[in-house]
Amino acid sequence: MRTVRVRAPESGRLPEGVEPGDRRLLLKVSGDACLVRDPATGERRYLPADRLERVDASPLDLDGDGDVPAVLRGLAGDGRAVGLLVELVSRVEEGDGGATPVRVLLDATTLCESDLHGVLAELEASGLVERVERSVGGRAYRPTDRGGEAVDSIRDR
Missing domain, CATH: 2.30.30.40 (SH3 Domains)
Structure with missing residues (x-):
């Protein structure tokens, strides 16, 4: 992307x-x-x-124009985290099965594996996403209800 x-x-x-x-x-x-x-x-x-x-910018950097509400910025830490959360919520809304495998997220973002895991850990610690262990395809993540509400707060602006 x-x-x-x-x-x-x-x-x-x-x-x-x-x-x-x-x-x-x-x-x-x-x-x-x-x-x-x-x-x-x-x-x-x-x-x-x-x-x-x-x-020449990451698709996860939504914070560059100050579009992110302060409450969400405080929960998620930075624009990359907010962008990743929006991506996860959008995938659920599009019916992509609820949990997105890490491999798919690596392909869809410009983050290296280490940075992606760091952002996902931050979102998980904030209660905005949860980890799902899949029998096929390894680890995946899906947004929590709180994560969906946080994204709705961006969309309602």
């Missing part, structure tokens, strides 16, 4: 609800369009590929 920024169109308009400078998570490139997700709301939509530019 990569972070992209919406560029101002040279001609024409952007879709309703999309502003120049908005950051989105790039999910899929399909011809002239890209499937992106708004990290704050979880909304998915296709945007024209020529209206997007890659940003």
Whole structure:
């Protein structure tokens, strides 16, 4: 997953609800369009590929624009943790089985294995995620109810 920024169109308009400078998570490139997700709301939509530019930033760094409520920042520690929590909650909402294997999280993020385990340990200690031991695929994590409520507090802003 990569972070992209919406560029101002040279001609024409952007879709309703999309502003120049908005950051989105790039999910899929399909011809002239890209499937992106708004990290704050979880909304998915296709945007024209020529209206997007890659940003040299981790998709887990949601805190750069001050978008994260102070209460959540205090619970989770940093933007990477908040971004990972949003990712886990979004996967549950999309019906991906509830618990996401560590291997999948390593592929979906720019974190090294050590950093990923550190962020997951922090989220687990905060009561925002719980570890699930799976018979196939090893360790996985899923958000707790408290973690889901924390993400809802971002989306409700």
